[in-house]
Amino acid sequence: MPFLAPPTPLTLTGDLVELRPLAREHRDGLVEAVTEGDLWKTAWYTSVPAPDGVAAEIDRRLALIETGEMVPFTAFDASGRAIGMTSFYDFDESVPRLHIGYTWNRPSAHGSGTNAESKLLLMTHAFETLGVYRVGLTTQWVNFQSRTAIERLGAKQDGVMRAISRYRNGALRDSVEYSIIEPEWPAVKANLEMRLTKRR
Template sequence: MPWPDPVALEGKFASLVPLQLEHAEALAAASGDGEVWRAWYTNVPAPEDMQTEIERRLGEQQASRMLPFTVLDAHGTPAGMTTYMNIDATSPRVEIGSTWYARRVQRTPLNTQCKRLLLEYAFESLGCIAVEFRTSSFNRASRRAIERIGAKSDGILRNHSHHRNGTLRDTCVYSILESEWPGVKVQLDSMLGLNAPRR
């Protein structure tokens, strides 16, 4: 049986639903917002490539290598994509990656909410012992965002792969351990204003 199974996750500032081909048009519009696909150190699909990318991710899901989501903003409008990937059902552990967002939702609580939902489900429902994050050494915004939520550096895989423009990519690897999740959860809730003291 595939692990993990498709699931919808709902939060105050964002929700995650299983990726579907029907989302292609709205996700193409999200990719075009701010032309986020042009950044050479990321792998954001261009609007005209969105259906092909959705088909690729769904194929990875069929092979039990990925669980892809469409990210919805607080109004229920598609605003990006994210996944569980590098799935290891034996350990068990996952990587949260292949994530991108429309420019309009960047620097909002949306990313923090998505990570909160994905981490909670990974640790509290799937029983993961660790959750991993990876990003290009050149993607400083992504590195800051990963560090901000409480992930710790595991090191850098030098000359790990290539960026899509052919240049060599050093991959920064981070993780959160099961034992660290309770503290990270409190931190994320504080960032989202979800654990403010009652008056």
């Protein structure tokens, strides 16, 4: 069963956050975001690039659009400040399914509701426009903040993939796989919308 529409770059707008197609002109704002609190150092187990690696990471993600492997976004808060990046990736038309990930946000955006609204925007588009049956979310075993956030979405843990790859420092990486499937989406959506009413 194919996607109802192909995953392509577009802008998704909420009250707290706007997800815009990743572009090279977002570089300066994203450098500022990773510099805040030395995010790329403190979040060593994530996909956060160092300031001098932001341009290369943008180019890497943009190249994956061309091969049909990723649809990346830059997240902006209501003031127009770049707060981070996220992506659709791992497309499988036979289910159909996709993943949401390669996500990071500047520290001052944590707890602001922008991440929850980003996930609401992305999953609404995935389930209701693209027609996916499964949305996957993968994080690292040691990333307890991310695991808690994913579980608060209502995602269910599918399993732990041990020693699946290595971190930048060479340590072995254990990944945790979560998912939300289409029959669960109405309840997940209602929960997210309820949480966000407290932020508006």
